[in-house]
Amino acid sequence: MTPMVFHAIDFSASQVGSGLALSALVGTVVRLLSGALLDRGLSCSWPIRFTTILAVLADITLFRADSYGGFVAGEILLGSAAGLYWPAIELAVPLSCGAVPSGRGYALVRSSDALGFGIGALIGSLCAWLGTLRLIYGVEAICMIAVLVLISLNPLLDERSSTAEARQRQTPEPRLKPTWLLPLLPVLAISIMATGILSLEQSALPIDLVRGGLERPGLSETSSGGLIALQLSLLVILQWPVGRWLAERSVGFGLGLSLSSFSLACLLLGVSALTSSGTTLVVLALLPMALAQAAFLPTATEAVIEETPPQHRGFAMALFSQCFAISAVVAPLLGGALLDQQGHGLLLWLGMAVACLAMLPTAYQLRPRFDSSGSREHLVDAVAGNPGPLGG
Numbered sequence: 488m489t490p491m492v493f494h495a496i497d498f499s500a501s502q503v504g505s506g507l508a509l510s511a512l513v514g515t516v517v518r519l520l521s522g523a524l525l526d527r528g529l530s531c532s533w534p535i536r537f538t539t540i541l542a543v544l545a546d547i548t549l550f551r552a553d554s555y556g557g558f559v560a561g562e563i564l565l566g567s568a569a570g571l572y573w574p575a576i577e578l579a580v581p582l583s584c585g586a587v588p589s590g591r592g593y594a595l596v597r598s599s600d601a602l603g604f605g606i607g608a609l610i611g612s613l614c615a616w617l618g619t620l621r622l623i624y625g626v627e628a629i630c631m632i633a634v635l636v637l638i639s640l641n642p643l644l645d646e647r648s649s650t651a652e653a654r655q656r657q658t659p660e661p662r663l664k665p666t667w668l669l670p671l672l673p674v675l676a677i678s679i680m681a682t683g684i685l686s687l688e689q690s691a692l693p694i695d696l697v698r699g700g701l702e703r704p705g706l707s708e709t710s711s712g713g714l715i716a717l718q719l720s721l722l723v724i725l726q727w728p729v730g731r732w733l734a735e736r737s738v739g740f741g742l743g744l745s746l747s748s749f750s751l752a753c754l755l756l757g758v759s760a761l762t763s764s765g766t767t768l769v770v771l772a773l774l775p776m777a778l779a780q781a782a783f784l785p786t787a788t789e790a791v792i793e794e795t796p797p798q799h800r801g802f803a804m805a806l807f808s809q810c811f812a813i814s815a816v817v818a819p820l821l822g823g824a825l826l827d828q829q830g831h832g833l834l835l836w837l838g839m840a841v842a843c844l845a846m847l848p849t850a851y852q853l854r855p856r857f858d859s860s861g862s863r864e865h866l867v868d869a870v871a872g873n874p875g876p877l878g879g
Contacts (some may be wrong), residue, residue, distance in 0.1 A: 515809055653740050671795060681779070746850055
């Protein structure tokens with residue numbers, strides 16, 4: 488909802504995009520720091536505690552901001568909070584699953600995320616309807632305080648070995664030292680593409696809907712917020728069944744389904760600018776967009792686990808969450824510039840549709856190397872040229 492808040496006080500799309508990009512840039516540094524500390528044995532609960540404090544400060548700043556400087560200050564605080572949060576919460580999932588496959592754990596966690604996103608968007612739409620859109624920052628602050636209380640009473644599970652055992656375990660075989668990152672690169676490339684669309688959905692799409700297309704009429708802020716809330720509601724409905732279904736299939740299949748769905752959604756959004764009934768196409772695009780998100784979010788995280796040895800997973804999660812940060816730097820700047828230059832999102836959405844299709848071969852070539860427990864037998868199979876039990 489932030490783009491609509493500051494667009495309403497005459498911020499340009501480029502200003503909004505640059506603020507979001509700066510937030511993401513700060514988040515890239517904090518993510519790497521968080522991941523490195525987690526690999527050194529820091530409990531996953533501590534970064535999240537600090538996240539809540541920074542997020543509340545950000546909400547207070549953004550609630551009061553009426554200038555570009557105040558907007559940027561609030562976004563920097565939010566970027567720092569996100570950088571601390573994501574590596575910790577993602578690593579906490581396999582550490583908390585026990586005997587349950589981590590793929591199912593990620594499906595459940597992503598369902599919880601989707602429910603939170605949907606409820607937040609509905610509340611935001613209600614605030615927009617009442618003409619008090621900035622109240623969303625108060626809602627977020629209350630949620631962050633609740634998280635702080637909850638995690639203080641019930642810290643996240645962390646069943647990693649003791650410090651001495653961890654150090655012994657974190658001495659990888661020589662052949663892993665220079666090569667553990669290489670199999671992760673295709674997952675990161677796909678993630679940058681997918682998260683770029685997610686970032687555009689947050690930054691460029693609300694403004695595109697309000698401004699309208701070549702022929703598509705512009706929507707009110709309330710209607711634009713309602714469509715975004717509808718898409719998130721669809722995500723809530725789809726996340727668990729789709730995530731649970733994909734947990735029984737290869738990560739390559741899941742990421743391929745996600746890229747195909749993203750491409751279809753972007754195509755519909757682009758074409759919607761060319762017709763006076765384009766709002767109908769926007770509504771139709773919401774379903775493949777929700778399906779794409781439901782497929783991507785748990786599958787990509789599980790792919791990081793399957794491609795990374797356990798002693799590097801904290802840093803790998805930081806790199807994975809960097810994909811969100813990189814996309815949040817580049818996508819809002821690109822999207823905001825195209826919207827300001829052209830006045831519509833035709834080329835923006837069509838370009839993203841083509842880019843997603845170009846990434847499909849990369850998705851279908853992925854093969855697992857480790858299971859959630861870090862077993863190396865899959866690595867041996869992969870080196871030998873066999874897909875292993877998880878790749879069949």
